[in-house]
Amino acid sequence: MKEILINITPQETRVAILENGMLNDLYIERSRSRGLVGNVYKGKVVRVLPGMEAAFVEIGLEKAAFLHVSDVARTGKSNNGNNNDTVHIGQVLREGQAILVQVLKDQLGTKGARLTTNITIPSRYLVFMPNADNIGVSSRIDKEADRERLKSDLIDQPHRIKDAGYILRTAAEAADKEAIASDIKYLNRLWDNINDTAEVEVGNAVHKDLPLYLRVLRDMVDDDLEVIRVDSRETCNIMLEFAGRYVPEVEKLIEHYPGERPIFDLHGVEDEIQKGLERKVQLKSGGYLIIDQTEAMTTIDVNTGAFVGSRNLEETIFKTNLEAAQGIARQLRLRNLGGIVILDFIDMQETEHKRQVMRALEKALEKDHARTSISEVSMLGLVEMTRKRTRESLEHVLCGTCPTCEGRGSIKTAETVCYEIFREILREARQFDARELLVLAGQDVVDLLVDEESGSLAELEDFIGIPIRFQVESLFTQEQFDVVIV
Ligand SMILES: [Zn+2]
Structure with a gap:
């Protein structure tokens, strides 16, 4: 049983997907930072760069966008199967040429947006690729017979554009021919509009992807879905x-939520989001996970709770690992962690237990919409896996680097800072002819200096022969201090 809650404010749309009352996926779209990925523009080639095999294309943004030759659709297509000849940028584009381009990657800092002419337009069951000519099937539809049936049904569709490409999305598995037919008509209409660019000026968008709350209807509806509640x-x-026009069977599931209580208080969604940002995840059995996200990978460490006695130790560990397998799969989705993930389960003695934990992990990962793959268990007993990167992680969407530790996750202790201050005092006393020194530092450091370290401080004052005063600087972090000559 699946339920979708949608929280709308003028600045932000948040979509929570719950399965059996548990928050499993979260999507956030902010109006200020809504990207351009997926948008199609009428662009103009402003520069061809033969050395880089690329071109700059004007699409009405601050900076010209970047189009690499590998992202330029091959005209004449691949019907001779001879796709390996090298094509140079100068052969396919010339300066001043108007072209239809789609944004692959948003502009970031000084880097312009990245474009492709391999345009892809998703509908509910299909992805339409006007500049390709092959028919593909989502890898999540894994039965060969289903794949073949879907493919041949699609080939028989009368409104299909014969020389265009299509991908059958996962949702197509349960769709009948009529549903696919109406998807094709929808895509054809959309493509006609996009293609009708004679009147459009260069630098304008001719197609924009749907806002998040409509993508929900297009992409997130399946047979298990019981209700979509939206608070606006x-x-x-x-x-x-939108549902009435394109996905009529979903219309009856959409409900306005008029409640006094914020919609994300239902099923404790707001709390779960909060927990999705924390390093430690408590498991019901008393065990817990420690999740660390670094640039290169994510590591998840499984721990037992309080000591449980040695008699049932193996059994407790086994149960904790089983629960952790579920918890890990859920946290990967909720936090949207992609790339390499290293799992450190608690060591188990029995081979059968090890096997069952891996099986539980595989099973829990099956429900993930992002592709995951588990590699073998390493010699140190670590499970290495990957999860396809889709959107940014929850932490990257909601958080920035901590200004106190600048991302290290720890800061120097007050004691360490105290001793740094002592060294600085000595240096300045030797170097300058001061009457008095004033130390500015954070509260905890000053507390330590006047309390536990007061003896050392008295010795230091005697040694340098001038008084030292202290002042708490409330804006300083624990690591910041200043020794001022008075
Ligand atoms: Zn910090």
Whole structure:
């Protein structure tokens, strides 16, 4: 049983997907930072760079966008199967040429956006690729017979564009021919609009992807879904209208949530989001996970709770690891962690237990919409796995680097800073002819200096022969201090 809660504010749309009352996926879209990925523009080639095999294309952004030759669709397509000839940028693009381009990657800092002419337009069951000519099937549909049936049904569709490419999305598995047919008509209409660019000026978008609350209707609906609750009457009406036109069977699932309580208080969603940012995740059995996200990878360490006695130790560890397997799969989705993930389960003696924990992990990962793969268990007993990067992680969406530790996750102790201050005092006393020194530092450091370290301080004053005063600087972090000559 699946339920979707949608929280709308003018600045932000948040979508929570719950399975059996548990928050499993979270999507956040902010109006200020809504990216351009997926948008299609009428662009103009402003420079061809033969050395880089790329071109700069003007699409109406601050900086010209970047188009590499490998992202330029091959005209004449691949029907001779001879796709390996090297094509140079100068052969496919010339300066001043107007082209339809789609944004692959948003502009970031000084880097312009990255473009492709291999345009892809998703609908509910299909992805339409006007500049390709092959028919593919989502790898999540794994039965060969289903794949073949879907493919041949699609080939038989009368409105299909014969020389264009399509991918059958996972949702197509349960769709009948009529549903696919209406998807094709929808895509054809969309493509006609996009293609009709004669009147459009260079630098304008000819197609934008749907806002998050409508992508929910296109991409996140399946047979298990029981209800979609949205806390804005206005958005609810837009969703109902969209559903009525494109996904009529979903219309009856959409409800306006008029409640006094914030919608994300239902099922404790707000609390779960909070927990999704914490390093430690408590498991019901008393064990817990420690999740660390670094640039290169994510590591998840499984721990037992309080000591449980040695008689049932193996059994307790086994149970904790089983629960951790579920917890890990859920946290990977909720936090949207991608790339390499290293799991450190608690060591188990029995081979059968090891096997069952791996099986539980595989099973829990099956429900993930992002592709995951588990490699072998390493010699040190670590489980290495990967999870496909899709969107940014929850932490990257909601958090920035901590200004106190600048991302290290720890700061120098007050004691360490105290001793640094002592060294600085000595240096300045030797170097300058001061009457008095004033030390500015954070509260905890000053507390330590006037209390536990007061003896050392008295000795230091005697040694340098001038008084030292202290002042708490409330804006300083624990690591910051200043020794001022008075
Ligand atoms: Zn910090």
